[in-house]
Amino acid sequence: MSDHPLQSKSVENFLKAVYALQEGDDRVATNTLSDVLNKTAPSVTDMAQRLESAGLVDYQKYRGVVLTEAGREIALKVIRRHRLIELYLVRELGYQLHEVHGEAEDLEHAVSDRFVEAIAKKLGDPVIDPHGDPIPSADGTLLYRHLMPLSELEPGRGGVIAQLKTSDPEMLQHMLDRGFPLQGRVEVIARDPFQGPTMALVNGIQRVVGYHVAECILIETSP
Amino acid sequence: MSDHPLQSKSVENFLKAVYALQEGDDRVATNTLSDVLNKTAPSVTDMAQRLESAGLVDYQKYRGVVLTEAGREIALKVIRRHRLIELYLVRELGYQLHEVHGEAEDLEHAVSDRFVEAIAKKLGDPVIDPHGDPIPSADGTLLYRHLMPLSELEPGRGGVIAQLKTSDPEMLQHMLDRGFPLQGRVEVIARDPFQGPTMALVNGIQRVVGYHVAECILIETSP
DNA sequence: CGGTAGTGTTCGCTCATTCTAACATAAGAA
DNA sequence: TTCTTATGTTAGAATGAGCGAACACTACCG
Ligand SMILES: [Mn+2]
Ligand SMILES: [Mn+2]
Ligand SMILES: [Mn+2]
Ligand SMILES: [Mn+2]
Numbered sequence: 001m002s003d004h005p006l007q008s009k010s011v012e013n014f015l016k017a018v019y020a021l022q023e024g025d026d027r028v029a030t031n032t033l034s035d036v037l038n039k040t041a042p043s044v045t046d047m048a049q050r051l052e053s054a055g056l057v058d059y060q061k062y063r064g065v066v067l068t069e070a071g072r073e074i075a076l077k078v079i080r081r082h083r084l085i086e087l088y089l090v091r092e093l094g095y096q097l098h099e100v101h102g103e104a105e106d107l108e109h110a111v112s113d114r115f116v117e118a119i120a121k122k123l124g125d126p127v128i129d130p131h132g133d134p135i136p137s138a139d140g141t142l143l144y145r146h147l148m149p150l151s152e153l154e155p156g157r158g159g160v161i162a163q164l165k166t167s168d169p170e171m172l173q174h175m176l177d178r179g180f181p182l183q184g185r186v187e188v189i190a191r192d193p194f195q196g197p198t199m200a201l202v203n204g205i206q207r208v209v210g211y212h213v214a215e216c217i218l219i220e221t222s223p
Numbered sequence: 224m225s226d227h228p229l230q231s232k233s234v235e236n237f238l239k240a241v242y243a244l245q246e247g248d249d250r251v252a253t254n255t256l257s258d259v260l261n262k263t264a265p266s267v268t269d270m271a272q273r274l275e276s277a278g279l280v281d282y283q284k285y286r287g288v289v290l291t292e293a294g295r296e297i298a299l300k301v302i303r304r305h306r307l308i309e310l311y312l313v314r315e316l317g318y319q320l321h322e323v324h325g326e327a328e329d330l331e332h333a334v335s336d337r338f339v340e341a342i343a344k345k346l347g348d349p350v351i352d353p354h355g356d357p358i359p360s361a362d363g364t365l366l367y368r369h370l371m372p373l374s375e376l377e378p379g380r381g382g383v384i385a386q387l388k389t390s391d392p393e394m395l396q397h398m399l400d401r402g403f404p405l406q407g408r409v410e411v412i413a414r415d416p417f418q419g420p421t422m423a424l425v426n427g428i429q430r431v432v433g434y435h436v437a438e439c440i441l442i443e444t445s446p
Numbered sequence: 447c448g449g450t451a452g453t454g455t456t457c458g459c460t461c462a463t464t465c466t467a468a469c470a471t472a473a474g475a476a
Numbered sequence: 477t478t479c480t481t482a483t484g485t486t487a488g489a490a491t492g493a494g495c496g497a498a499c500a501c502t503a504c505c506g
Contacts, residue, residue, distance in 0.1 A: 008492080010492080010493065029453080029454085030453085031453065031454070034454095039495090040494070040495055040496080041453085041454065041455085042454090042455075042457090042495070042496080043493070043494050044454095045455060045456085046455095046494080047492095047493085061454085061455075061501090062453080062454060062455080062501060063454095064454095092315070092345075093338070093341040093345065094341060095337075095341070099337070102335075103335055103337065103338060106333050106334075106335070107330075107333050107334065107338075109333065110330050110332065110334075111326075111329075111330065111333075112325075112329070114318075114322070114326065115312075115316070115326060118316040118318070119316065122315075122316065231462080231463095233462080233463065233464095252483080252484085253483090253485090254482095254483065254484070262464070262465095263464075263465060264483085264484065264485080265466085265484090265486080265487095266463070266464050266465075267484095268484070269462095269463080269464085269485095270462095270463085273462085284471095284484085285471065285472070285483085285484060286484095
């Protein structure tokens with residue numbers, strides 16, 4: 001427990017990464033963060049210690065990190081910014097889907113609350129960003145949906161493409177190239193074994209996509 | 224002469240400040256920069272030396288600093304960003320005039336070229352920002368206008384309010400409160416001596432404003 | 447239980463930014 | 477011209493952010 005004001009690009013990115021990796025209550029390993037953030041392990045340990053003493057994470061030597069409530073609040077705020085900015089870029093400034101993540105990754109650390117709420121209002125307080133991720137509300141609430149990876153849908157089952165879960169512009173582009181747009185109606189026809197490709201009908205057209213990509217195409221299933 | 228990539232908020236703000244203070248060829252004193260940037264003198268000297276060795280300014284011990292061509296290019300680019308952002312905030316996001324400077328001061332360091340050109344296009348490639356400052360074009364050209372401070376206009380003379388030359392939100396608010404909006408048609412009626420107030424007709428209504436504020440209200444004069 | 451492979455931390459450095467205190471120079475007054 | 481004051485620079489230190497090399501734990505295998 002400390003006071004330190006502590007805020008910066010590095011800190012915000014760190015907290016966001018912890019939030020994203022920390023499913024449930026699991027502690028996040030420093031080396032995992034090292035990979036995700038593209039920083040060396042010593043840098044991550046160092047940041048973990050600084051944020052621990054700032055009260056934003058609970059860090060325990062050799063057993064990783066979890067967000068405190070204060071840390072979680074900041075993470076959600078940054079994620080809200082990120083996703084609203086992405087949507088704004090697509091809707092108001094003509095960005096392509098694959099262009100927005102990089103830009104938002106920087107802008108999220110520079111815009112004021114005033115700015116965020118102005119674009120939120122202009123966009124009509126949206127709840128989903130252009131990749132299909134939920135946008136946290138100003139008070140930190142997230143829309144919950146139970147989504148299944150396309151890679152796990154049995155042949156015969158289907159639904160709507162609800163999320164393209166990647167921030168890699170190349171993969172995103174690939175998904176669209178292969179004919180899997182957000183909101184598309186999809187029905188699985190078949191899947192090869194050994195992590196083979198999935199064949200599916202998307203909006204009535206037959207499409208094929210590899211296993212690892214299909215893992216990142218999330219479906220809101222219908223009976 | 225060096226290579227260093229060197230780019231950052233501090234550097235960009237420094238170059239912008241030098242640009243603004245450097246009328247003609249005059250060297251800018253480190254202490255002047257110290258005031259404007261709200262940094263101590265040693266910090267400024269230090270930055271001057273680092274930018275000298277990066278080839279962005281010409282710094283001479285005890286005689287201040289001038290931009291090199293490379294430095295000027297960066298300064299103009301940052302100013303373009305700043306002013307386009309200000310205009311965008313007013314036109315598209317409903318900001319008040321006095322709110323935009325602070326926001327732009329941060330955003331100018333975070334937005335990409337892609338972003339700047341997107342908003343420039345959306346705004347119709349404007350040449351004047353919401354304070355009346357000229358917006359440098361992408362290739363660094365500035366609209367030139369010969370403007371006179373209201374404080375120097377003889378009684379009987381007049382013109383159009385072309386620029387409110389302050390970044391202080393309070394002063395800006397004050398100018399508008401006193402009835403001196405951009406584009407207003409103004410005619411000087413009288414002025415008290417000893418740096419006294421100026422009386423003027425603005426859009427037909429009689430107004431009064433103090434000397435120091437009148438110095439910052441720039442007029443495009445008519446015969 | 448003991449040993450090793452893999453994980454995670456410390457140590458010691460570097461750079462950018464900023465500050466305070468101490469020192470140096472330049473410019474104008476006498 | 478010499479002295480004083482105002483202006484400007486160095487010295488020394490701190491903080492945040494990162495890195496590579498060396499060291500320390502854990503966990504799992506036999
Ligand atoms: Mn994103
Ligand atoms: Mn970011
Ligand atoms: Mn401004
Ligand atoms: Mn700035």
